[in-house]
Amino acid sequence: xxxxxxxxxxxxxxxxxxxxxxxxxxxxxxxxxxxxxxxxxxxxxxxxxxxxxxxxxxxxxxxxxxxxxxxxxxxxxxxxxxxxxxxxxxxxxxxxxxxxxxxxxxxxxxxx
Amino acid sequence: xxxxxxxxxxxxxxxxxxxxxxxxxxxxxxxxxxxxxxxxxxxxxxxxxxxxxxxxxxxxxxxxxxxxxxxxxxxxxxxxxxxxxxxxxxxxxxxxxxxxxxxxxxxxxxxxxxxxx
Numbered sequence: 001x002x003x004x005x006x007x008x009x010x011x012x013x014x015x016x017x018x019x020x021x022x023x024x025x026x027x028x029x030x031x032x033x034x035x036x037x038x039x040x041x042x043x044x045x046x047x048x049x050x051x052x053x054x055x056x057x058x059x060x061x062x063x064x065x066x067x068x069x070x071x072x073x074x075x076x077x078x079x080x081x082x083x084x085x086x087x088x089x090x091x092x093x094x095x096x097x098x099x100x101x102x103x104x105x106x107x108x109x110x111x112x
Numbered sequence: 113x114x115x116x117x118x119x120x121x122x123x124x125x126x127x128x129x130x131x132x133x134x135x136x137x138x139x140x141x142x143x144x145x146x147x148x149x150x151x152x153x154x155x156x157x158x159x160x161x162x163x164x165x166x167x168x169x170x171x172x173x174x175x176x177x178x179x180x181x182x183x184x185x186x187x188x189x190x191x192x193x194x195x196x197x198x199x200x201x202x203x204x205x206x207x208x209x210x211x212x213x214x215x216x217x218x219x220x221x222x223x224x225x226x227x228x229x
Binding site: 036041043044045089099101103104 | 116155156157203205207220221222223
């Protein structure tokens with residue numbers, strides 16, 4: 001069955017450093033992958049989408065990579081700030097399906 | 113940007129009662145809306161997909177008679193939890209998608225916290 005795994009442990013980093021979050025998927029060939037941010041008690045907010053033919057996508061301090069050979073996406077936040085503290089969800093999407101399937105999420109805590 | 117609202121933001125009800133949650137796309141027409149459920153410290157689990165004017169498609173293991181979905185217009189979908197029980201207590205989140213393309217972004221509502229006593 002399709003499986004999506006993200007860092008299960010919370011990621012604690014110091015302000016100003018780069019945070020790197022991992023998303024691995026198995027039994028799956030997504031045409032593209034999305035990353036979302038979720039704050040406690042709130043719905044997810046869309047951040048970035050990367051297609052299978054794109055190696056890298058950037059938006060301000062965010063960078064996403066997509067390696068279809070490794071079946072992995074990496075999400076980077078450079079110059080991290082305490083306001084970046086949240087849970088980050090990856091959601092690969094198969095070509096024919098209508099549905100977003102979410103990973104387990106990684107809790108990022110940026111310490112001042 | 114696209115905004116999706118949910119109402120109510122939280123609700124507490126007695127076991128056996130029914131609860132209706134509304135999901136509205138405020139500044140766009142949503143051809144498809146999705147309902148998710150999220151338990152504490154877990155990810156979002158898709159419950160059902162609804163297209164305007166047609167019956168919802170439920171995910172495996174989700175009881176369609178218990179979770180009634182109505183997508184009556186392009187801006188409104190409702191989820192009714194019938195005969196709610198404490199195990200139905202969860203965070204319910206809807207999302208809406210404007211286009212039919214597979215890369216069209218889903219915009220999420222703020223969620224509804226349901227507590228069944």
